[in-house]
Amino acid sequence: MTTKEASFIYALRMGDNALILGHRLSELCSKAPFIEEDLALTNISLDLIGRAQALLSYAAELEGKEKTADELAYRRPEIDYYNHLITEQPNGDFAHTIIRQLYISAFELLFFKELEKSKDKTFSALAAKAIKEVSYHFEHAKNWTIRLGDGTDESKRRMQVALNDLWMYTGELFEMDDVENWLLSEGIAADLVPLKPKWAQMIGDILDEATLEVPEDTYMQTGSRKGVHTESLGHILSEMQYLQRAYPDATW
Amino acid sequence: MNSDTQFDLWEVFIQSKSGQPYVHAGSIHATDMKMAMQNARDSYTRRGEGTSIWVVPSKYIVASNPDDNEMLFDPSADKIYRHPTFYIMPEGAKNI
Helix, strand or coil, X not given: CCHHHHHHHHHHHHHHHHHHHHXXXXXXXXXXXXXXHHHHHHHHHXXXXXXXXXXXXHHHHHXXXXXXXXXXXXXXXXXXXXXXXXXXXXXXXXHHHXXXXXXXXXXXXXXXXXXXXXXXXXXXXXXXXXXXXXXXXXXXXXXXXXXXXXXXXXXXXXXHHHHHHHXXXXXXXXXXXXXXXXXXXXXXXXCCCCHHHHHHHHHHHHHHHCCCCCXXXXXXXXXXXXXXXXXXXXXXXXXXXXXXXXXCCCCC | CCCCCCCEEEEEEEXXXXXXXXXXXXXXXXXXXXXXXXXXXXXXXXXXXXXXXXXXXXXXXXXXXXXXXXXXXXXXXXXXXXXXXXXXXXXXXXXX
8 A cells, every 4th residue: 555545535534424424414404403513513513614615625636547526525425434433423402413413523623633744735635624623513513512411311312312323323423444554654644543531531421510421331333444334324425415316417 | 482493693793814804794593602713703604704803692692673764863953063074174285
């Protein structure tokens, strides 16, 4: 594997994370509990789709097969997507949407601060931009978690259920495989191993304040790095890719 | 009975850049200060409108009563000397 090939996969993974989570949040447009929250969630969605566009454009450039970001986003089959399983999980009730955001944004805040040190100038610049956006995503999720955790009996119960339901998808966030270890040795990728205790501390502190319990350790789901997904991704792709599949190269 | 199921109302003021006055942008609903600030940011600064935000609970805004308009505002109508343009500047005064 060359550095360029590894960087292509790395860009694709990050791009897919942003694309799929961004699409998930976009599903809430006009369906959030109230209008201000509708704007908040779709703002976050747009941050993510913007990030996906930048990363998939860079991936296409690294791949060198004259593809566009759109072709990467809309023309791949399910097994060629490398987004973390947690990003494709359904929105569920508002508690599930917020806890998914909490787990991911806490991770991304730590991750992009590491990636900012990358020797790859594009990754470093993208990370610097992402840090600003993710800082806000994290504040948004954190405040809701505290508000609803330390809220009514019903809101507390729902938050705890969401925390427990999504916990099994958090182990995967910190997995390092050959691609990432190779790029780490080249000074390009972020080292995820030291991020795990920091992440656990961040989540633990917030759940303390929210009077919620950190879920008990359980079997952690994995597979996205090999293109193995939960049933949810297929449903997203069938909706997201419909137009490109039915009318290839459609323009407007 | 209160039939309003919305959260408390807040007024949003945006400063477009440093040194400029804060201008009323609109209102939002929120349960607390943090939510008010975030909702104001998400609702009114998405297109680069501002560099600073104030949010104030609407209940703390004291508004004049339209019935008092004659009393409050009509007496100033004939006092043109309160406008700087009423005065003729002496020749030689600079930088005014």
